[in-house]
Amino acid sequence: MAKPLSILFVSSEVVPFAKTGGLADVSAALPQVVREAGHDIRIMMPKFAAVSDRKFKIHDIKRLTDMPIQLGEKTMLGSVKSSFLTNIKTKVQVYFLSNDDLYCRPDLYVDPKTKESWPDNDDRFIFFCRGVLRTMLLLGWKPDIIHLNDWQTGLIAALLKTEYANEPLFKNTKVVFTVHNAAYQGIFPKSSFEKTGLPDKTFKEQGLEFHGKMNLLKAGLMYADHITTVSPTYAKEIRSSKEYGFGLEGVFKRKARKTSGILNGMDTAVWDPSSDKMIAKTYTKDSLEKKLENKKALCEQFKLPFDPEIPVIGIVSRLADQKGFDLIEEKLADIMKLDLQIVVLGSGEKKYEDLFKKGAKKYKKKMGAHIGFDEELAHLIEAGSDMFLMPSKYEPCGLNQMYSLRYGTLPIVRATGGLADSVDDLDEKPKSGTGFVFKDYKAKQMLDAIKRALKAFDDRKVWEAAMVRAMKKDNSWDVSAKKYIELYKKLLKKK
Ligand code: ADP
Ligand code: GLC
Numbered sequence: 001m002a003k004p005l006s007i008l009f010v011s012s013e014v015v016p017f018a019k020t021g022g023l024a025d026v027s028a029a030l031p032q033v034v035r036e037a038g039h040d041i042r043i044m045m046p047k048f049a050a051v052s053d054r055k056f057k058i059h060d061i062k063r064l065t066d067m068p069i070q071l072g073e074k075t076m077l078g079s080v081k082s083s084f085l086t087n088i089k090t091k092v093q094v095y096f097l098s099n100d101d102l103y104c105r106p107d108l109y110v111d112p113k114t115k116e117s118w119p120d121n122d123d124r125f126i127f128f129c130r131g132v133l134r135t136m137l138l139l140g141w142k143p144d145i146i147h148l149n150d151w152q153t154g155l156i157a158a159l160l161k162t163e164y165a166n167e168p169l170f171k172n173t174k175v176v177f178t179v180h181n182a183a184y185q186g187i188f189p190k191s192s193f194e195k196t197g198l199p200d201k202t203f204k205e206q207g208l209e210f211h212g213k214m215n216l217l218k219a220g221l222m223y224a225d226h227i228t229t230v231s232p233t234y235a236k237e238i239r240s241s242k243e244y245g246f247g248l249e250g251v252f253k254r255k256a257r258k259t260s261g262i263l264n265g266m267d268t269a270v271w272d273p274s275s276d277k278m279i280a281k282t283y284t285k286d287s288l289e290k291k292l293e294n295k296k297a298l299c300e301q302f303k304l305p306f307d308p309e310i311p312v313i314g315i316v317s318r319l320a321d322q323k324g325f326d327l328i329e330e331k332l333a334d335i336m337k338l339d340l341q342i343v344v345l346g347s348g349e350k351k352y353e354d355l356f357k358k359g360a361k362k363y364k365k366k367m368g369a370h371i372g373f374d375e376e377l378a379h380l381i382e383a384g385s386d387m388f389l390m391p392s393k394y395e396p397c398g399l400n401q402m403y404s405l406r407y408g409t410l411p412i413v414r415a416t417g418g419l420a421d422s423v424d425d426l427d428e429k430p431k432s433g434t435g436f437v438f439k440d441y442k443a444k445q446m447l448d449a450i451k452r453a454l455k456a457f458d459d460r461k462v463w464e465a466a467m468v469r470a471m472k473k474d475n476s477w478d479v480s481a482k483k484y485i486e487l488y489k490k491l492l493k494k495k
């Protein structure tokens with residue numbers, strides 16, 4: 001084998017330590033597959049309150065205790081702790097940057113009381129980014145690649161290409177910046193820029209500036225050696241219009257030649273209906289009848305009457321505008337007239353929490369809602385539902401539709417981003433279809449797709465054939481991780 005690469009993977013959330021969405025799943029699964037391929041990949045994230053020392057056997061790194069880190073005029077102390085991600089085959093080292101004042105809070109990004117971002121998120125992530133580079137220097141570990149993810153890490157790219165431009169340790173280091181969601185940009189007032197320690201010209205001339213403010217996603221885009229997004233369709237969408245690029249579409253367009261769309265994979269060890277310990281009964285494509293036991297358990301959990309003939313539609317999601325719940329709101333009464341049941345697990349914006357809570361009250365026998373975050377219930381919903389609904393306005397990749405496919409739960413999705421890249425419409429492609437896809441962001445089209453799904457469900461033979469096809473689809477990380485490794489190697493060859 002050629003020389004193994006050393007890669008630092010930086011992300012603000014990683015399963016099982018801290019998670020708000022798919023970024024955490026990706027940040028655990030991809031590094032493990034890259035490690036299995038023989039490379040030295042290590043992860044770094046903030047030590048949030050959820051990262052319990054005891055639960056995760058976290059230990060201190062003595063020489064990285066109380067490191068002074070500059071935050072504008074202030075010097076603050078950060079300590080690095082460490083643990084491992086372990087699965088059967090590999091062990092990946094994880095570094096945590098700890099500062100209790102900044103990170104030890106009941107939620108990662110948002111104050112649960114106000115549902116607003118923490119007012120000092122600029123400090124929290126400037127400190128994190130400076131702390132990551134400080135850690136590398138003190139460790140004397142030379143990464144060939146620093147792989148950054150989303151706005152929380154964007155400043156690292158800018159620091160490397162300015163303040164650290166002549167630092168021997170990073171002389172040959174290349175930076176990959178992955179955009180998981182262009183809607184979250186880390187925008188702060190210009191006064192926050194002073195705290196980054198970056199030279200003045202990086203604001204205006206080369207571009208952290210965004211309508212007079214500082215934009216940390218843009219920092220990543222402007223200074224990375226290569227940009228990736230999490231699906232090929234999303235890579236095109238973000239440069240196509242404001243709806244997808246959220247004001248950065250021009251930058252995405254200019255960077256098109258440096259950008260690639262690599263579809264996420266899924267963790268097939270965690271999401272496997274044949275061995276899942278969180279579901280009522282394990283099953284495979286050859287024992288589909290056992291899936292019904294999960295449907296029964298699911299109905300019980302949501303206090304819905306169980307009827308094998310009535311399809312259950314599952315939803316597991318952050319309740320955010322991105323996910324298309326206003327379409328459901330618009331057509332809820334019509335949906336509830338159909339012969340189906342819906343179970344929802346999610347938390348987020350109050351208007352959507354209320355929508356589903358009220359819906360469950362009003363349509364007692366047809367709708368169940370659980371507001372909160374519940375890993376175990378998410379697995380049971382995947383296993384017990386017949387269909388899975390994701391009517392997203394935009395979806396950079398989406399993981400739940402992949403989990404659904406693997407559990408034989410046919411997805412009903414809008415053709416956007418990773419949903420378009422991973423689900424084929426059964427009516428359009430009767431021999432290879434794995435779900436139901438609607439094109440425009442219109443409530444009527446979503447309702448029609450649901451109706452088409454119900455119709456197909458009535459034909460057991462057609463339905464089971466589609467289930468088997470869906471379950472056979474390979475959405476593992478193997479293919480996509482290879483693409484990342486190829487990209488890393490290609491970048492290192494460039495001068
Ligand atoms: P996003 O990252 O935009 O939220 P993804 O589909 O990529 O969307 O990933 C969502 C991940 O978060 C999935 O693993 C899903 O199961 C999980 N998830 C979302 N909401 C909840 C919830 N309320 N309870 C448990 N898991 C959830
Ligand atoms: C983001 C996107 C989601 C994607 C996930 C992981 O949170 O909203 O579509 O699957 O990141 O890349």
